[in-house]
Amino acid sequence: MTPGPRELLKDAGLRITAPRIAVLDWLADHPHATADAVAEGVRARLGSVSTQAVYDVLNAFTRTGLLRRVEPAGHPARYETRTGDNHHHLVCRNCGRTEDVDCVHGAAPCLEPSNAAGFAVDEAEVLFWGLCPDCLGH
Amino acid sequence: MTPGPRELLKDAGLRITAPRIAVLDWLADHPHATADAVAEGVRARLGSVSTQAVYDVLNAFTRTGLLRRVEPAGHPARYETRTGDNHHHLVCRNCGRTEDVDCVHGAAPCLEPSNAAGFAVDEAEVLFWGLCPDCLGH
DNA sequence: TCGTTTTCTTGACCCGTTCAAGAAACGGTG
DNA sequence: CACCGTTTCTTGAACGGGTCAAGAAAACGA
Secondary structure, eight states: OOOOHHHHHHHTTOOOOHHHHHHHHHHHHSTTEEHHHHHHHHHHHHSOOOHHHHHHHHHHHHHHTSSEEEOOTTSOOEEESOOSSOOEEEEETTTOOEEEEOOTTOSSGGGOOSOOTTOEEEEEEEEEEEEOHHHHOO | OOOOHHHHHHHTTOOOOHHHHHHHHHHHHSTTEEHHHHHHHHHHHHSOOOHHHHHHHHHHHHHHTSSEEEOOTTSOOEEESOOSSOOEEEEETTTOOEEEEOOTTOSSGGGOOSOOTTOEEEEEEEEEEEEOHHHHOO
């Protein structure tokens, strides 16, 4: 079965605390949530949690690979638990709503720029910009 | 021959002013410059130009298609005069240095998400993240 | 040359996020 | 199972990039 929040934390070498479990649980149900939305969700469950705690947790998770952070230009960052596969994103220019898109060309090719100019490339990020169904109805 | 700054402005329906010409000229020589860098360059040529004027000019140009804006997560936006072709970018995680990369798969396919989830997609943005040659020597 | 409209100046302000200091609490150890 | 060191959380201030707002200045069609 899929590991619970406690196992995930332990495996990542992170201490098990209520805010951390709440963040993981909430993101499992609400992928592509903003830090703000996560804070709200966590507070609804635990009572009061500082903004800073939420950011600390999100950063620790991102650093250890438990979460992936997506930062669409002009919108606050969003977090998701789906990590490891290089999938891409669909972003609404208007409301920032973000959805997953599987890699267009399979797995590897997305990581191969045609000319790396001496850069050591470690990630290819693909964002599809447009309007979501809700924002289409002008 | 390639159109000069005045023609570009006129064709875009924008008034011809010293700050605008200076921004265009400077970006022609310094692609992928930040707003800050553009301001410095423009001031070096014209004496004093307000920060706001620089942002107004950059925004007007981006809106009318004279410039393209690239906003790498965690770094200030950069501007370039190469527009119209959907080329991509190589970004240094450390210093933000940005370089052009031609589209990996030719022209069209980059604009085709495998599953648009009802979104009206109008652009595909591809960013290759890594370390530039200068930042590689830790 | 005039008058309208756009653009530039100055200065305040906003948002998402991080920094800093100290209090709380996790969890390995004796 | 109580202790203590280290991590994590709280509170509150600050930051950077960028925008908003009001008015002065400059472009340009008539």
